[in-house]
Amino acid sequence: MSVEQTATMAPRVYGVAAEFQSPAELLEAVRKLRQRGYQRLDALTPFPVHGLDEALGLRRSPLGWAALAAGLTGASGALLLQWWTGAVAYPLVVGGKPYFAWQPSVPVTFELAVLLASFAAVLGMLALNGLPRFYHPASNHKRYPRVSDDGFLLIVENDGPAFDAARAAEALRAVGGQHVEVLED
């Protein structure tokens, strides 16, 4: 896409955001908006708010399964490596021990399982939450800097052609939101 084309396109509406004063107000607003049918919500808060995940209807992250799969891969890979190098490729007697025994193989197996599981957890986390990113539409909100201090931002995201920004803004005001702004991509 050329620069001229981008410049002439109308900016897409990302969603509508409003600020709330406290975790309690935020939670109440989330519950009311979901009752009204707004399902695609996102909240930006300065600290983890108890009960927010449930209120937003977030499912449990699949990250644990990725870590488990990677951990099992690491464990079986480490066992295979130690068995193949010790008993097949370089069968040397060291200290009167068997070519391959499970006892001394456990530490390496454990370490490689933890290593790969950690990689999967960190990289999977980044893949799932889309970080790091240099731009997010919420940063256009003029109260955005407050969410790292004492502000609670709630975004009703654009969920398709039926999305009506004016009605979403009205809904946010109705549940007590202040500084309601339409966010553009």
Place this chain on the structure above:
Amino acid sequence: MSTVATSVESLVLPSEVWARGRNRLAALALAGWVASLPGFFADPGRFAQSYLVAYLFWLTLPLGALFFLMVQHLSGAVWSVSSRRIVEAVSGVLPVAAVLYLPVALSLHRLYEWTHAEIVAADPVLRGKQVYLNPHFFLVRAAFCLVVWSLLSLVLRGWSVAQDRTGEASSRKAVVWSAAGLPLTILTVTVAAFDWVMSLEPHWYSTVFGVYLYAGGAAAAVAAVILLLLTLRRSGWLTGQVHVEHYHDYGKWLFGLIVFWAYIAFSQYMLIWYANLPEETQWFRTRTQGGWTVWALALAAGHFFVPFFALISRAAKRSLPWLGAVSVWVLLAHYLDLYWQVMPAFHREAPAWHWLDAATLVAVGASLGLAFWRQLKDVPLAPVADPRFSRSVEFHNV
């Protein structure tokens, strides 16, 4: 939370409820001792062995609870405050447990071969260890350990119960005693593990043995606290003060201690396997051969693999029936562990089950159960005067 009763009166067991519990435990203790006594006269050697296993099994629970309690005080944990009184009642049985050491102290000659002068005289290794392994010094060390544990449990519970009346806001006294008591407890448990268990085979040594014993004891103690809380909950006690969020954290502790036990147990095993020194390997040779092979495999599966996978998911730790079942399992595995540490010293070929194993287990267990129950008489089941109490009740996992 509006359902939480924070008045002191509503959290004290009514005297008729308390008396009913006491009568049951007293009957059980009486039955246990009556069943054990004929065994003591018929076969004093076997009685000593069975009693030692039973005693160690029950003793490590209050010791583990004492460890847990001091860690909570030192870390300033809030979540555990609402269930702290139950932990204090478990560790509070230590003075009674100290008295119950007497049958072991009177059976040294039947348990420990280093108490036999003619064996020591003929054995250069045991002669070398005589400075440490002799009955007098042994009993002095045992008394010191038992007094230290009893004192710490009395002081910590006494401070907490006094707080109910005085409403003292500062927990400084408990923190100071825990700071002094935690290292002292770990050292004295190591002494007890070396003396009471390791010296059953006096040629063998493993420096990590005290940690090994205590890791299993701490895991079993958390399992016991979970089961006691669940039992009280079934009768409608502490239902609002100790809820799923607290059980979830106890589940995390149980999981962590299971893994820690496995880490220590395996480290001990692998280092001895790798060094391959005869005086070290014989302990494991006895315990992994013949009839003990199955036992050793059952221990690895029962004390690590099964509870590890049974507790790894969040949902498992938050399901109270499941957590209770795993706690029962961990207590059984703890018994397997102690039996496997002690009994092969006397029965080298295969496990030899004896009815005294069960009788002494009931006798010691019900006696300490009675001591536990005594701690819950006339005191609220939760430290309601602790300033952190309401925050503890409202605790929520992120």
